[in-house]
Amino acid sequence: MSLRASIIGGSGYTGGELLRLLHGHPRAEVGQVSSRALAGQPLHRRHPNLRGVIDTPFCTPDDVGPCDVLFLCMPHGRAAGEIERWRQLAPLVVDLSADFRLSNPDDYRRWYGEDHPSPTRLGEAVYGLPEVTGDRLNGARLVSGVGCNATAMTLALLPLARAGLIRRAIADVKVGSSEAGAEPSAGSHHPVRARTVRTYSPSGHRHLAEVFQSLGELDLDATVSAVDMVRGVLCTAHVEPTRRLEMKELWRLFREAYRDTPFVRLVADRSGPNRLPDPRVLVGSNFADVGFAVDERSGRVIAVSAIDNLVKGAAGSAVQSMNLALGLDQTLGLTFPGLHPA
Amino acid sequence: MSLRASIIGGSGYTGGELLRLLHGHPRAEVGQVSSRALAGQPLHRRHPNLRGVIDTPFCTPDDVGPCDVLFLCMPHGRAAGEIERWRQLAPLVVDLSADFRLSNPDDYRRWYGEDHPSPTRLGEAVYGLPEVTGDRLNGARLVSGVGCNATAMTLALLPLARAGLIRRAIADVKVGSSEAGAEPSAGSHHPVRARTVRTYSPSGHRHLAEVFQSLGELDLDATVSAVDMVRGVLCTAHVEPTRRLEMKELWRLFREAYRDTPFVRLVADRSGPNRLPDPRVLVGSNFADVGFAVDERSGRVIAVSAIDNLVKGAAGSAVQSMNLALGLDQTLGLTFPGLHPA
Amino acid sequence: MSLRASIIGGSGYTGGELLRLLHGHPRAEVGQVSSRALAGQPLHRRHPNLRGVIDTPFCTPDDVGPCDVLFLCMPHGRAAGEIERWRQLAPLVVDLSADFRLSNPDDYRRWYGEDHPSPTRLGEAVYGLPEVTGDRLNGARLVSGVGCNATAMTLALLPLARAGLIRRAIADVKVGSSEAGAEPSAGSHHPVRARTVRTYSPSGHRHLAEVFQSLGELDLDATVSAVDMVRGVLCTAHVEPTRRLEMKELWRLFREAYRDTPFVRLVADRSGPNRLPDPRVLVGSNFADVGFAVDERSGRVIAVSAIDNLVKGAAGSAVQSMNLALGLDQTLGLTFPGLHPA
Amino acid sequence: MSLRASIIGGSGYTGGELLRLLHGHPRAEVGQVSSRALAGQPLHRRHPNLRGVIDTPFCTPDDVGPCDVLFLCMPHGRAAGEIERWRQLAPLVVDLSADFRLSNPDDYRRWYGEDHPSPTRLGEAVYGLPEVTGDRLNGARLVSGVGCNATAMTLALLPLARAGLIRRAIADVKVGSSEAGAEPSAGSHHPVRARTVRTYSPSGHRHLAEVFQSLGELDLDATVSAVDMVRGVLCTAHVEPTRRLEMKELWRLFREAYRDTPFVRLVADRSGPNRLPDPRVLVGSNFADVGFAVDERSGRVIAVSAIDNLVKGAAGSAVQSMNLALGLDQTLGLTFPGLHPA
Numbered sequence A, B, C, D: 001m002s003l004r005a006s007i008i009g010g011s012g013y014t015g016g017e018l019l020r021l022l023h024g025h026p027r028a029e030v031g032q033v034s035s036r037a038l039a040g041q042p043l044h045r046r047h048p049n050l051r052g053v054i055d056t057p058f059c060t061p062d063d064v065g066p067c068d069v070l071f072l073c074m075p076h077g078r079a080a081g082e083i084e085r086w087r088q089l090a091p092l093v094v095d096l097s098a099d100f101r102l103s104n105p106d107d108y109r110r111w112y113g114e115d116h117p118s119p120t121r122l123g124e125a126v127y128g129l130p131e132v133t134g135d136r137l138n139g140a141r142l143v144s145g146v147g148c149n150a151t152a153m154t155l156a157l158l159p160l161a162r163a164g165l166i167r168r169a170i171a172d173v174k175v176g177s178s179e180a181g182a183e184p185s186a187g188s189h190h191p192v193r194a195r196t197v198r199t200y201s202p203s204g205h206r207h208l209a210e211v212f213q214s215l216g217e218l219d220l221d222a223t224v225s226a227v228d229m230v231r232g233v234l235c236t237a238h239v240e241p242t243r244r245l246e247m248k249e250l251w252r253l254f255r256e257a258y259r260d261t262p263f264v265r266l267v268a269d270r271s272g273p274n275r276l277p278d279p280r281v282l283v284g285s286n287f288a289d290v291g292f293a294v295d296e297r298s299g300r301v302i303a304v305s306a307i308d309n310l311v312k313g314a315a316g317s318a319v320q321s322m323n324l325a326l327g328l329d330q331t332l333g334l335t336f337p338g339l340h341p342a
Helices: A013-023 A079-087 A105-112 A130-137 A148-162 A208-215 A247-257 A311-325 B013-023 B079-087 B105-112 B130-137 B148-162 B208-215 B247-257 B311-325 C013-023 C079-087 C105-112 C130-137 C148-162 C208-215 C247-257 C311-325 D013-023 D079-087 D105-112 D130-137 D148-162 D208-215 D247-257 D311-325
Strands: A003-008 A028-034 A069-072 A092-095 A142-144 A166-175 A198-201 A220-226 A233-241 A264-266 A288-294 A301-307 B003-008 B028-033 B069-072 B092-095 B142-144 B166-175 B198-201 B220-226 B233-241 B264-266 B288-294 B301-307 C003-008 C028-034 C069-072 C092-095 C142-144 C166-175 C198-201 C220-226 C233-241 C264-266 C288-294 C301-307 D003-008 D028-034 D069-072 D092-095 D142-144 D166-175 D198-201 D220-226 D233-241 D264-266 D288-294 D301-307
Touching (some): A105 A208, A130 A311, A198 D233, B013 B028, B069 B079, B105 B208, B130 B148, B148 B166, B148 B220, B148 B247, B148 B288, B148 B301, B148 B311, B166 C166, B198 C233, B233 C220, B247 B288, C013 C311, C105 C208, C130 C148, C148 C247, C247 C288, C301 C311, D003 D013, D013 D311, D069 D079, D130 D148, D130 D311, D142 D311, D208 D220, D301 D311
Parallel strands (some): A069 A092, B003 B028, B003 B069, C003 C028, C166 C220, C264 C288, D264 D288
Antiparallel strands (some): A288 A301, B166 B233, C198 C220, D288 D301
């Protein structure tokens, strides 16, 4: 029997990807999809790839009825105040905003600059990155989304962090334009966003909070630069290890850390143009490619990760978390391997 | 029981797409994949998206044994001379090169400038565009591939051509860089191919031969321009009709022509940025989007089609044809809806 | 002695290009530059390339005082109603909007759907495309700007139109995102504008009015498609000639037509990737590249032109017209040859 | 009187840029331009922007006669062995290859893995980055070119390095495709190079040798990633300073360091999309934009620089060095300010 999955706020990019993934999910079916602004209009107005694929029109949020899973894709800060309302509609709620990612209200205040409106619910929510929270997602009833840059940083650093091998690290993150969402803005205007290579967040990116929660406090900072791509994150993490590490040991560490994670691929070939991760080959896919190299001179480790920010960094991890929460195979609906070339 | 599908010449872009599609096909499994140059190396050397997805290494062409379907992805002109050899390996051979697209040896000579080496086989091959050859593909044992630009032109013009409504037409075709294949060349060098908008084939494109074979002789010419995209074809066909046509009648004509074709979508909205076809939303998908408009002043009809040249214009139509030849549902393995944004 | 040139509405893309060109002009100097929204802020806020190059801040329109040349870069429809005010400030006014391009008030009403507010001034303005209006620009006191697509179409067709050789023609025009201006919009949002190939104006483009005014009434329609480029127009004009034309005669016709126009280059080589015009090599340049080919089968002539929409299609032609109006060498300040690769 | 400047190996990208710059130089004129492969063909075959601008055809290297300045644009390793021959032709030779950048033969051996063929000439050559070698270029007779990535790293770090404030640093460098030159290759094939974000040189980039020579030995490593751009380098240098630095002091340090360098602009605004350097606005320009920020938490300094790799990172610095060597104003021929948007 199909699981009925509905979406609150389905007109944006993560909403569109959720629709695509749920439509292809062998156990789920798309229920209702709300958009206050577009109620009554066909989904393909905002998601032209779904024309003729999903025929439901957008409804209003008030129209959304009970379902098996409810995904919240509202702007940051909205879900926190309305969470009780939505939880009444479904036994499993997955909120893709930033509202329930941090379990500690103090962390929320520190990084988001205000008090959380539902602090008691924070502890209840499970962070929706299965590579980090794993079994804790089984049976979860409130699951948070993930920050896309946080996901990239976490997956690049996790094996080293868990082994206590990071003395200090800097994540130099390159991101595409879809991170900023579907709303036009001066910075995303094509004539100026095309061909840009711009370090727009030199330090202190909010997604660090999620990394610290997942990996423990680290001497880590993040610098984010916009590059000319629509989807994708490349995280180049410059790590000063606590001791000398050779490639062989890195292979062992990363293999062990990701032994049971079906969506992390290790990419650290000796040669070839694709010897290290590149988000270009991950567009549409839930894979996270992770690689590494060592600087012979200094011993610095360069850990590299690539994801599609809208899939592994948003809708894909959300569906993967849903699968785990409901006791399904975590790969269901997520087997699209990406395209090359594209 | 799975159908075993093997590929001769699987290191190029259409080979990679065939691998992706066959891997996701519910009734097929990937058999052997040959590449003379890369025998012994893992597939992901050339198809990095398939790393960890398909683990077979490339083999030599001589290694390829009997199978249920054999796809030939060799350079144009190679399959024609070797076809008997390959047909001994499988009851169904699908050749994606240009060698068996034209059923008339005279047409081949006229457009390709030389005699066909296996002229008697030409009549046996069925042109692999199901929207054109339909039932003729049922039970076919030799199926040709399609030209990507031919596919775009044919699908834009088919409803008008079948109704005898085209007095004259010009197809202004815009294409991406993957059309030229995986081999580096001066014209595909990134510093000069990026951002280009270049009319490189002003007239007389070879793919016209396929259009004439499919739609009958027409007063039609094609102009092809390269634009900055990797995958995709947009065909803007400027049609002078034999009589005045209004939008309503166009809707009727196109609806009827494509009533039974699951992969053609009609896209001719009254407004919105996606009111006419755009190959951007079709990357990876087997859909062909077809739309139309009328110039009020002159009565000219503008028929527009968009496809992914590597899918509907190559590997996708090949798999769709395989499905029909084997009596399967033609949509099997081809349900990926494309991505937005991407 | 330097000519003082000021700009009303200098925060947009054509304003920025005017600033760049005037700054490098050996006989001109940048006077005042107004922007109601940005008054008091440095120019480099909107024109980051000019940081440290031009130090004037934006002023309000009311601050602008008398000068030798005044350029108006306001939204379409604004200059028409205020023209008397601005003409009091300078003996030469160049209006880059669409307001004074059509000399016949009836044409204006037909194409813009409303009455022109200063119809008596229309006849006074000289159309600012020197390749068309030539000597009429000498001594002009009110000069209009040009439509970028109109410029591309006009220059592709002019030699054939003047010789009365066009029976019918269709201009298939490919354009970049900067045509839509500096204001963010849904259609110019990077995630959806990148990689698009979209026929957004199938017929009846307004710029046809300028072409008809320049070349006489023609059986001509235009179809405009957006492609992934920031600057640039490529016009591929499909011309059915009144009689058979060979390449040799085309060379003669185009050479003669453009004998005295320093910014039109003929590009119709026998081979090479740059044998026909490509706007990629014209970014920043005032050149218009024009080429042609003949379809052997049908005799159709394919006339191709490429320009930078912000230079030859806007600010460059405006400066060139200023030069002519003031009796200067028309090439002054316009010698930047473009970049390759870029 | 004009200085006659000739070029050996003028068919590549730096040769093309030299031609463009020398053509616009008020005191220089283009003499002969050699290309062994293209001798006899017009320059615009390789430099389509120069069609109708410079009419000289390519000659053979043997045809090149005496001139005032000779630029060598040969592949790395060639000039070193032929340097005596070329110095006989001109009192000033500027070699844009890597052959004469390092003055110490031991450094050359260490970084290039072989002995330098003309070690005694190394000490004679002056490194052609005026921001570093300044007055030493006056009267120089043999000038080296610069590495583009070296230039970006050096200019980002120079003020901090000279003040002894760098404890350790990592330069995360993002580069465009023109860095790899005009020769097609697997890695520069458009279908795979477009949209790539690929860390291809995780550590130990050769250009570090130039940085160490210019700034003294530093605890510095470089990681280079390819992004989807044709021209441009963005260097994001992550610096751990020897003591806490505030923005005010950074402003003072950078202002002082670059007080007399007309081509370095400081870009560190408080807000706006262009508040830090972006190579997008520098295409075609000799400017280097340099900015900085401080991470409040850790005190890390992020120093950012952007250049056009073919201009400030190659041909532009070469012309600037020529100007200084000949006692001319260093800005001659280099005043093009870049384009926006583009």
